[in-house]
Amino acid sequence: xxxxxxxxxxxxxxxxxxxxxxxxxxxxxxxxxxxxxxxxxxxxxxxxxxxxxxxxxxxxxxxxxxxxxxxxxxxxxxxxxxxxxxxxxxxxxxxxxxxxxxxxxxxxxxxxxxxxxxxxxxxxxxxxxxxxxxxxxxxxxxxxxxxxxxxxxxxxxxxxxxxxxxxxxxxxxxxxxxxxxxxxxxxxxxxxxxxxxxxxxxxxxxxxxxxxxxxxxxxxxxxxxxxxxxxxxxxxxxxxxxxxxxxxxxxxxxxxxxxxxxxxxxxxxxxxxxxxxxxxxxxxxxxxxxxxxxxxxxxxxxxxxxxxxxxxxxxxxxxxxxxxxxxxxxxxxxxxxxxxxxxxxxxxxxxxxxxxxxxxxxxxxxxxxxxxxxxxxxxxxxxxxxxxxxxxxxxxxxxxxxxxxxxxxxxxxxxxxxxxxxxxxxxxxxxxxxxxxxxxxxxxxxxxxxxxxxxxxxxxxxxxxxxxxxxxxxxx
Amino acid sequence: xxxxxxxxxxxxxxxxxxxxxxxxxxxxxxxxxxxxxxxxxxxxxxxxxxxxxxxxxxxxxxxxxxxxxxxxxxxxxxxxxxxxxxxxxxxxxxxxxxxxxxxxxxxxxxxxxxxxxxxxxxxxxxxxxxxxxxxxxxxxxxxxxxxxxxxxxxxxxxxxxxxxxxxxxxxxxxxxxxxxxxxxxxxxxxxxxxxxxxxxxxxxxxxxxxxxxxxxxxxxxxxxxxxxxxxxxxxxxxxxxxxxxxxxxxxxxxxxxxxxxxxxxxxxxxxxxxxxxxxxxxxxxxxxxxxxxxxxxxxxxxxxxxxxxxxxxxxxxxxxxxxxxxxxxxxxxxxxxxxxxxxxxxxxxxxxxxxxxxxxxxxxxxxxxxxxxxxxxxxxxxxxxxxxxxxxxxxxxxxxxxxxxxxxxxxxxxxxxxxxxxxxxxxxxxxxxxxxxxxxxxxxxxxxxxxxxxxxxxxxxxxxxxxxxxxxxxxx
Numbered sequence: 001x002x003x004x005x006x007x008x009x010x011x012x013x014x015x016x017x018x019x020x021x022x023x024x025x026x027x028x029x030x031x032x033x034x035x036x037x038x039x040x041x042x043x044x045x046x047x048x049x050x051x052x053x054x055x056x057x058x059x060x061x062x063x064x065x066x067x068x069x070x071x072x073x074x075x076x077x078x079x080x081x082x083x084x085x086x087x088x089x090x091x092x093x094x095x096x097x098x099x100x101x102x103x104x105x106x107x108x109x110x111x112x113x114x115x116x117x118x119x120x121x122x123x124x125x126x127x128x129x130x131x132x133x134x135x136x137x138x139x140x141x142x143x144x145x146x147x148x149x150x151x152x153x154x155x156x157x158x159x160x161x162x163x164x165x166x167x168x169x170x171x172x173x174x175x176x177x178x179x180x181x182x183x184x185x186x187x188x189x190x191x192x193x194x195x196x197x198x199x200x201x202x203x204x205x206x207x208x209x210x211x212x213x214x215x216x217x218x219x220x221x222x223x224x225x226x227x228x229x230x231x232x233x234x235x236x237x238x239x240x241x242x243x244x245x246x247x248x249x250x251x252x253x254x255x256x257x258x259x260x261x262x263x264x265x266x267x268x269x270x271x272x273x274x275x276x277x278x279x280x281x282x283x284x285x286x287x288x289x290x291x292x293x294x295x296x297x298x299x300x301x302x303x304x305x306x307x308x309x310x311x312x313x314x315x316x317x318x319x320x321x322x323x324x325x326x327x328x329x330x331x332x333x334x335x336x337x338x339x340x341x342x343x344x345x346x347x348x349x350x351x352x353x354x355x356x357x358x359x360x361x362x363x364x365x366x367x368x369x370x371x372x373x374x375x376x377x378x379x380x381x382x383x384x385x386x387x388x389x390x391x392x393x394x395x396x397x398x399x400x401x402x403x404x405x406x407x408x409x410x411x412x413x414x415x416x417x418x419x420x421x422x423x424x425x426x427x428x429x430x431x432x433x434x435x436x437x438x439x440x441x442x443x444x445x446x447x448x449x450x451x452x453x454x455x456x457x458x459x460x461x462x463x464x465x466x467x468x469x470x471x472x473x474x475x476x
Numbered sequence: 477x478x479x480x481x482x483x484x485x486x487x488x489x490x491x492x493x494x495x496x497x498x499x500x501x502x503x504x505x506x507x508x509x510x511x512x513x514x515x516x517x518x519x520x521x522x523x524x525x526x527x528x529x530x531x532x533x534x535x536x537x538x539x540x541x542x543x544x545x546x547x548x549x550x551x552x553x554x555x556x557x558x559x560x561x562x563x564x565x566x567x568x569x570x571x572x573x574x575x576x577x578x579x580x581x582x583x584x585x586x587x588x589x590x591x592x593x594x595x596x597x598x599x600x601x602x603x604x605x606x607x608x609x610x611x612x613x614x615x616x617x618x619x620x621x622x623x624x625x626x627x628x629x630x631x632x633x634x635x636x637x638x639x640x641x642x643x644x645x646x647x648x649x650x651x652x653x654x655x656x657x658x659x660x661x662x663x664x665x666x667x668x669x670x671x672x673x674x675x676x677x678x679x680x681x682x683x684x685x686x687x688x689x690x691x692x693x694x695x696x697x698x699x700x701x702x703x704x705x706x707x708x709x710x711x712x713x714x715x716x717x718x719x720x721x722x723x724x725x726x727x728x729x730x731x732x733x734x735x736x737x738x739x740x741x742x743x744x745x746x747x748x749x750x751x752x753x754x755x756x757x758x759x760x761x762x763x764x765x766x767x768x769x770x771x772x773x774x775x776x777x778x779x780x781x782x783x784x785x786x787x788x789x790x791x792x793x794x795x796x797x798x799x800x801x802x803x804x805x806x807x808x809x810x811x812x813x814x815x816x817x818x819x820x821x822x823x824x825x826x827x828x829x830x831x832x833x834x835x836x837x838x839x840x841x842x843x844x845x846x847x848x849x850x851x852x853x854x855x856x857x858x859x860x861x862x863x864x865x866x867x868x869x870x871x872x873x874x875x876x877x878x879x880x881x882x883x884x885x886x887x888x889x890x891x892x893x894x895x896x897x898x899x900x901x902x903x904x905x906x907x908x909x910x911x912x913x914x915x916x917x918x919x920x921x922x923x924x925x926x927x928x929x930x931x932x933x934x935x936x937x938x939x940x941x942x943x944x945x946x947x948x949x950x951x952x
Contacts, residue, residue, distance in 0.1 A: 033599065035549040036556070037586060042599055045544035045614065052545065068521035069528065073511040074588075074619055074635050075572070080512070093579050096551070098588065101572035101634075102623030110513060112550075112574065112588070123509065123518055138521065143550055143619065147578030158577075159550050 011342070014280050018224045022152070025274060025282050029343045032153040039151040039158035043267065046343070047154075049291030050270050051161065055141065057193045057288065058163065058265070061185050067137045067165060072119050074143075075110040080118040083243040087117065090210020094146040096158070112145040117211065117236070117262055120166045121244030128168060128258065130249050135178070136168040144266075154271030155228070155476050162266035168246060168258045175259035176235055182263040183216045183233040190230060194269065195286040195394035196220050196276050197402050198230060199424070199471060201449030206436055209262075213237035219448045219471070221402040222275035225422020227448050227473035230272045233263035271476075276398050277367075283344025284366055286394050287387040292325040294383055295340045297333050299352025310351050313361070313379060320380035322387070341366060346390045347383060351376075367394055406471075408456070415460055415472060416443040424448070424473045428456030428466030435461035445472040487818070490756050494700045498628070501750060501758050505819045508629040515627040515634035519743065522819070523630075525767030526746050527637065531617065533669045533764065534639065534741070537661050543613045543641060548595050550619075551586040556594040559719040563593065566686020570622040572634070588621040593687065593712070593738055596642045597720030604644060604734065606725050611654070612644040620742075630747030631704070631952050638742035644722060644734045651735035652711055658739040659692045659709040666706060670745065671762040671870035672696050672752050673878050674706060675900070675947060677925030682912055685738075689713035695924045695949070697878040698751035701898020703924050703949035706748045709739035747952075752874050753843075759820025760842055762870050763863040768801040770859050771816045773809050775828025786827050789837070789855055796856035798863070817842060822866045823859060827852075843870055882947075884932070891936055891948060892919040900924070900949045904932030904942030911937035921948040 010028060012020035026032050031047035034040070043051065059069070075098060082088045096112040099105060113119065124136060145159045154160075165182060169175040183200055190196045198218035208215035212234040219227045240246070241257040250256050277284040287293050294317060298310045310326055317324040325345070327336050333350070340348055350362040360373045363383070367390050374382035405423040409415040418425035429435060429447065436447055438461040451469040459466045486504060488496035502508045507523030510516070519527065535545070551574060558564045572588040575581060589595065600612060621635045630636075641658060645651040659676055666672045674694035684691035688710040695703045716722070717733040726732050753760040763769050770793060774786045783804065790802040801821070803812050809826070816824055826838040836849045839859070843866050850858035881899040885891040894901035905911060905923065912923055914937040927945040935942045 033602075036553060036595065036598055037549060037551050040549040040551065042549065043547040045546050048546050049544070051547075068525070070521050070524050071519040071527075071637060073513060073516040073518065074621070075513050075516065077512055096574045096577035096586075098572045099575045100585075102625070103569050109576075110572075119512065122512055126509075145550070149578070161547060 011280070011282060014223065014278065021278070022275065025278060025342075026153050029283055031270070031274075034153070037158070039148055041153045041157045041159075043161070046291055047270060050273070050285070050289050051267055053289040053291070054193070054269055055163075058189060059141075061189060062139050062163075062165065065137075065181065065185060067139045067167075070138045070140055071142070072116050072123065072140060074113055076113050076116075076119045078109045078111055080122060081111055083118065084211045084240055086239075087211035091115065091146075094148065096145050096147055113142070114144055114146045115262075115264075116140065116142070116144075116164055117166065117240050118244070121240045121246060121260070124166075124168055124260075125245040125247075128246055128248050131170050131251055134168060134170045134248060134258065135174060137165075137178075138167065139163055139165040152271075154267055154274070156268075160267045162264050164262060164264040167261045168241075169260070170248065170250065170256075170258065172237070172259050175237075175261050179214075179216060179233050179235040179261045179263070182261070183218065183231075186218050186231040186233065186263070186265060190218060190220065191395065193286065193288040194273055194276070195288075195391055195398060196230070196272060197395065197399040199402075199449055201452065201471070203232075203449060204436060204447045204470070206433060207447060209234045211236065211239055213239060217449055219473070219475075220272050220276060221398075221405065221424060221473075222272070222476065223278060224275075225405055225419075225424075225474075227424065227475040228268070228272050228275065229448075229475065230269060231263070231265040234261060236260040236262060277394055278344070281338075282342030284394065285344035285346060287346045287391045290344065290346055291323065292340075292343070292345045293323040293387055294325075294347040294349055295336075295345045296324065296326045296349045296351060297336045297340070298328060299333055299350050299355070301328065303353045305356055306351065306353060309356055313349070313351060313376070316379060317383060320384070322380070322383055347386050349383070365390055367397070409460055410456075410458065412439065412442045412460060415439065415445065419443050419445045419472065419474050424471050426451050426456065426469055426471055427460035428458050429468050429470045430459035430462055430464045431467050432462075435459055438462075439472055443472070445474050447471070448473050448475065487756070487758060490699065490754065497754070498751065501754060501818075502629050505759055507746070507750075510629070513634070515624055517629045517633045517635075519637070522767055523746060526749070526761070526765050527743055529765040529767070530669070530745055531639075534665060535617075537665060538615050538639075538641065541613075541657065541661060543615045543643075546614045546616055547618070548592050548599065548616060550589055552589050552592075552595045554585045554587055556598060557587055559594065560687045560716055562715075563687035567591065567622075570624065572621050572623055589618070590620055590622045591738075591740075592616065592618070592620075592640055593642065593716050594720070597716045597722060597736070600642075600644055600736075601721040601723070604722055604724050607646050607727050610644060610646045610724060610734065611650060613641075613654075614643070615639055615641045628747075630743055630750070632744075636743045638740050640738060640740040643737045644717075645736070646724065646726065646732075646734065648713070648735050651713075651737050655690075655692060655709050655711040655737045655739070658737070659694065659707075662694050662707040662709065662739075662741060666694060666696065667871065669762065669764040670749055670752070671764075671867055671874060672706070672748060673871065673875040675878075675925055677928065677947070679708075679925060680912060680923045680946070682909060683923060685710045687712065687715055689715060693925055695947070695951075696748050696752060697874075697881065697900060697949075698748070698952065699754060700751075701881055701895075701900075701950075703900065703951040704744070704748050704751065705924075705951065706745060707739070707741040710737060712736040712738060753870055754820070757814075758818030760870065761820035761822060763822045763867045766820065766822055767799065768816075768819070768821045769799040769863055770801075770823040770825055771812075771821045772800065772802045772825045772827060773812045773816070774802075774804060775809055775826050775831070777804065779829045781832055782827065782829060785832055789825070789827060789852070792855060793859060796860070798856070798859055823862050825859070841866055843873070885936055886932070886934065888915070888918045888936060891915065891921065895919050895921045895948065895950050900947050902927050902932065902945055902947055903936035904934050905944050905946045906935035906938055906940045907943050908938075911935055914938075915948055919948070921950050923947070924949050924951065
């Protein structure tokens with residue numbers, strides 16, 4: 001038993017040292033490793049496979065909503081960055097700069113893209129002439145770079161992978177509709193694929209994207225009650241259109257500036273999955289994005305028929321579209337149980353001589369630890385059903401946690417108590433930056449999103465009659 | 477008629493000005509545009525969709541041969557590059573260098589990866605300990621940067637997209653087997669997906685990858701008879717293992733250096749497709765990778781039932797897995813014919829009142845211009861068959877061209893005549909660099925690959941008894 005627990009003992013306690021638990025889990029399950037350059041990460045195959053599943057699910061949704069993929073250059077002339085004043089102010093401190101190339105000093109320094117509004121805007125300005133060219137609905141899968149002081153794998157790294165949608169519309173209404181549509185695509189994706197409930201809503205001026213008119217975000221509650229910004233959708237108004245001359249001749253014969261949007265999610269989502277569902281034994285992966293959905297562990301593998309039966313079952317499940325792994329290594333079953341639990345595989349199938357005699361297989365759910373015997377003859381449907389149940393129950397568990405940890409506060413003390421207790425806290429806010437800063441200083445909490453409804457009476461910081469209800473939380 | 481030909485007239489003549497034809501075609505079909513930074517390209521949706529199809533086909537083959545995807549950092553410390561002497565000599569002149577980031581000058585300059593052997597080798601050195609960890613079979617889909625003086629979209633650009641496989645093996649035999657296996661995966665992919673015949677074989681020392689023991693390449697013949705290196709597979713021996721300490725404890729208890737390979741293809745393949753199959757009217761895309769496989773052009777679209785019938789047909793073909801586009805824009809049929817011909821769509825379907833009366837549809841093949849009437853009731857099978865025929869016949873046409881343009885030369889004059897005539901030329905070579913350089917100088921031709929069989933008697937340059945037969949050609 002002591003030996004079987006060797007993995008568990010290597011992971012820090014999730015309740016008392018969540019940051020260390022996170023580092024232990026991402027490294028020991030081989031999701032990721034630290035890159036040689038400070039702040040960079042190597043996404044290892046087990047982590048990258050999650051990203052591939054995320055990409056597949058999102059890419060389908062983007063295409064179904066009319067978007068096409070394209071690819072724009074990595075390097076952006078510094079002069080482009082400065083064309084939108086707020087944008088350069090927000091991103092310049094974080095950019096990495098190429099000054100030399102091909103053995104020579106460059107005439108103009110080039111930024112490694114931190115985001116691509118400026119270079120894509122430049123091309124759109126060139127391509128778009130008439131209302132007939134609109135809307136333009138593009139997306140890009142790419143790496144981006146933001147030089148950060150404090151980094152953590154997936155959550156905040158100098159380089160990360162993401163998708164960035166960039167669209168152009170003839171009217172404000174259409175651009176706002178796109179902004180909200182993509183926010184809802186993200187929300188539905190998070191809910192159904194990542195089993196992750198999110199709060200969606202507008203962000204404050206302080207928290208919005210540099211250069212946007214308005215940013216809408218989705219916020220997810222992590223195991224420790226902190227919030228993680230899991231995706232954003234920006235309404236850019238005419239800010240970038242004016243900076244990059246994205247104009248079109250409208251039906252009425254008048255030249256007009258267009259309206260643009262941008263929206264993105266990144267490999268940060270992998271961190272969100274880990275911190276939403278993980279437990280003391282390690283990762284718990286939602287079946288829809290799990291690289292391995294079911295692992296088969298042979299019991300008494302040397303007994304007649306067991307190895308063959310396991311291989312045959314693996315083939316059947318694979319043919320049925322289940323991402324299945326047969327662990328026929330020489331480790332003990334107990335060792336394998338721990339290994340695959342730590343790696344978060346949703347369903348474990350044990351198959352031994354007794355199971356075969358009875359025409360059964362023993363299935364263990366990673367989320368509840370519950371064991372059930374299923375008919376071997378009906379393995380495909382049985383495993384698919386089980387995976388669907390795990391997916392649903394992970395969502396419900398996370399949703400129940402988020403709902404139970406949503407508090408209201410009328411004073412700063414109540415707000416502080418709330419976030420200290422690992423809650424999201426709804427509170428009134430007069431709308432001024434000073435009060436937002438005061439909350440941050442007093443409770444180390446930031447405005448995550450505007451609440452769906454204004455229920456609060458007074459600003460939690462200054463006591464003035466509040467205009468808005470905001471959800472505050474500590475955040476990653 | 478003049479109006480209908482407006483597109484054709486905009487493309488330079490393919491026979492008399494192939495370089496201009498290429499530029500015209502890639503820009504006018506919106507595959508690509510020039511990026512703001514010299515030597516960079518923007519891959520537009522129509523071009524990127526080809527890349528997505530290439531990725532899908534290759535990724536499946538990589539996974540079927542046991543490889544997993546991963547992602548390694550973009551930035552490589554300059555000191556890593558210098559650990560393998562030949563490697564740094566080959567790539568240092570082309571790298572782009574990040575010297576500043578996060579508002580500060582970096583302690584050590586960082587290269588934007590021109591290829592990732594050095595950073596992946598560093599991680600492998602850390603991860604691999606025992607023979608049990610081998611083989612390691614990884615692939616990465618990524619952008620890379622090589623600062624080039626002369627650039628052309630897809631063929632040679634500062635930044636391009638590619639995949640790079642990096643594998644580690646316990647023995648020389650296994651590493652060589654992997655090298656050849658991936659070369660054959662590329663060959664099969666080029667043949668069956670791109671309809672592109674290739675010559676495969678080993679490259680000379682002069683032409684090999686910087687740091688490799690041996691490079692194997694696939695070379696394709698373009699419309700003008702020049703060769704394009706379309707993919708390479710490198711046997712790296714222990715060169716990188718020694719530079720990056722990739723060692724393992726073998727079964728016999730002895731610490732040994734491992735053997736590594738790397739292999740890659742890039743967005744250059746899109747250039748290869750264009751220059752293999754294109755004709756006077758523009759692109760000719762192989763159905764397997766064509767973004768649009770069949771376009772439906774309504775004839776007399778305002779006549780009763782036509783628009784509905786076209787929409788219904790598009791739905792049926794889409795459901796049957798055909799990438800179909802219904803062009804219901806307000807342009808004339810003639811305009812649409814030219815547009816979609818220029819864009820290289822393999823099959824055009826015309827549907828008008830008369831077709832509907834007869835229960836037929838008229839299909840035009842892009843490759844042969846042949847028109848056939850097919851039963852509307854059997855549209856799915858009919859279009860699929862037609863696409864398969866186009867795919868096969870494109871390959872056969874390209875293969876016949878390559879075969880008919882394979883010449884032998886015994887003298888430099890014969891070799892010069894051969895390449896002047898747009899041929900690949902087989903000739904004897906003694907194996908010395910001076911003779912290889914002499915061929916280059918005399919005929920502006922380079923050694924593409926060693927021929928499968930040594931048939932030549934004497935070195936084409938010095939007349940010595942030749943050790944090898946080499947295929948020479950002018951090359952992109």
